Amino acid sequence: MTENNRIEYKRELTDRLEKEVIAFLNYHDGGIIYIGIDKYGAVYGVSECDALQLVIMDRLKNNIQPSCLGLFDVIHETREGKDIIKIIVASGTEKPYYLRRFGMSEKGCFIRIGSASEPMTQRMIEELFARRTRNSIARIRSLRQDLTFEQLKIYYQEAGLTLGDKFAANLELLTEDGVYNYAGYLLADQNGNSVQVAKYAGTDRVDLLESKDYGFCCLVKTCKQILDRLEGVENRVINKITPRERISRSLWDKVALREAVINAIIHNDYSTELVPKFEIFADRLEITSAGTVHPGSEQDDFFAGYSMPRNKTLMRVFKDLAMVEYLGSGMPRILKAYPREAYTFSTHFIRTTFPVSPEALALEKDVMKAEAKTSGAQSKGLVTGQVTGQVTGQVTGQVERWMYDVLTACIDPKKSMEIQEIIGIKHRETFQRNYLDLLLEQGLLVRTIPDKPQSRFQRYKTTAQGQTFLKQNRQ
Template sequence: MIFQESETVELKSIVVDDIKKEIIAFANCEGGKLYIGVQDDGTVIGVDDPDGAALQVSNMVRDAIKPDLTMFLHYQTLNEDGKQIIAIDVQQGTERPYYIAKKGLRPEGVFVRQGYSSVPATNTAIRRMIKETDGDHFEDMRSLEQDLTFEAARKEFSERNIPFGEPQMKTLGIMTHDGVYTNLGLLLSDQCVHTIKVAAFEGTTQQEFKDRKEFSGSLFRQMDEVYDYIDFRNQTHSTFQKLRRIDQRDYPETAVREALLNLLVHREYSFRASTFISLYEDRIEFTSIGGLVSGVTLNDIMMGISVCRNVKLANVFYRLELIEAYGTGMLKIQEAYSGTGKTPKIETSDNAFKIILPNLNVHTEQDEPSTNKLVGSVQENLVIDLAKKQGTFTRKDLEKTLEISQTACGRLLKRMMESGQIVQEGKGRNTHYRLSE
């Protein structure tokens, strides 16, 4: 037999540590044969102890290469020119990429065949092999980063008295059955590469920054720190009706919480771009990477229908009682604004999903400023109380009671008449209002 190195043939005179790289490269590509006892020029020198050498290679493969590759190797002792050599047939593996366990899923640990040599794989090649093997679902794919810690996650699980060891990690999909961390594990780890950028602006445009910050680390850490950042700026405004004080925050806490959780759980993590939260004088915008899941419309979302993009991530948040059943988040946001006269909005594109929460204490341009102004259902309830107390009332009565302008009072009366809560009687100076019967 003539021995010559090629893309599928590698020659080694003795067993050396680099044999691991050759085996990995063959398994990651189209397979190949490794001959031990043959020099690079094809000269057969033989092996003194073929069985011992084969066992040495077998142990090396078992202990130093991940995932398990032993079933894809076949060993055979051949006699050539009166000398014994070892032929190792390496098949293409089904769990590519294979890598040196100590190096991990990085170029220095993953090798491919290039010409007559075994060379480090590029990150692009590694991702392609993972995608081909694990499928196209991001959270199930093996993470390129395997040196992960979980301090924030352990704290979150501990606070709810839920175990968080290796068995739980495997059950939740944070690691595979053979102990390799998945992208879900990367998201929950302290080394998470995805971030949230938050910016506060002066006024209602992005012309002038007040503050900006980028939050990193585990999604749990980002969740807590971003919520605290917004909550600190979610001011409470007090208004008075005679001796009665009414406190109202700029944004309902429930709406902020659900919008933030939606940002974390439903974004498309296969994109590395950061998600954004923008705080303006009159609104907060939560902009998540990734549009609607295929087949789901905006109307479906508003009706509470949800197809989860990251099922396993959502399951972790569900187990930690951070979210409830799928699809309830948008309904909770709507309910938080019910009766306020303000409506949250959703905007979508092919690659983005935006939730806009209006500031309850900032009014439209048509509203005239008033330091003691009430909004939404609070105003309407006070009108109803006035009508019950007096039977009928005039616009002057209402202006004095609510301490609002003539223009604002006119809009309030019109809105309540259109909704059927009150009726108008008389004309001119004799105009007055009462509750509908």
């Protein structure tokens, strides 16, 4: 409970708050300010916590330049039964930050040195300004200027917020010249930005099952579409009911998956004109985004949740819409489920790899065995003696309707997904083992590309035996 280069304690709110925040904005690691704790670590608490939060946010919004919106969070916490305020400040990308009333001068610019916030020298100010990021999406002019934002307005309305006439300026969607910037382009109703989700049959990129682009619309909508696909479709939940309990396992941790998807979309380096990519393999999910995190302390800060937001405008919008909670909270949530080794860093990219849960796979095998035993026994009982070599035997017993429907449909070759829809089985592995394989084993169906069973061009066609079977069992 002592102050250091990243922690500042204040017993109460004072006129020095902006100075401390500016020092952390200009510091390479950012920092945290606690209101209601004195410099010795004793907890005094604050009164009227909600009102105090609003005052702090208003002061930081209006008294600091360049705008630090999206670079700080003001959070209410409780310690020793007392209310305190926690202000999380990220390192900014538009250094030097300064007090509006003093401008970019020694009276207005501060930086964190040890446990103190010190004035910057004129030389430091000039060097920081010279290095100020030139490729920020807030500084890049939009490819188009005929932008509309109806989708964004709807999302804000659903969050209980309203975008006024000056929303483009308030959300920092304009350049210094007053035209739409690249952040505005990404959040507009129509744009050229899309994000790819690819699915492969195996553990490499040889057999592509599906590739779909999501986007060309507001980035918030794109994010929601990808979350719907990964959370609602791909991250299947396996359930097993035992005499004692119901066991449920998902392929990937739900919280970590959501955080990783949103992080990749918010923090992608769009100035490179590259977009995030999501790839689903038989044994893992890979999320790749454009960006760089250097080895050493920068990576340590990244995993601690201290890294600076690459796109503060996007961060601010997603936070307004409650799609992220507070600054730096995503990485700790991910690390609860996956180790640091889930991340790999290259010169221009960051890749997140989530392996498929072995517990989920083991549970799925148990469920499939039970289903196969029941369904297989029923199916074999219904079709015993009907096919041997050439179809010469007669059907004994009632033939299930699904066999007739599938064989009829596959007179014209069909994809496995199309056959699965005909039967109405949602679980892909259950469909493969208990239905499709049965028809193949009986010689009623055949693959159109037999030497490449996993090919994305694979189709299934009713054989001559299958057609004879249909004639003998008209329904």
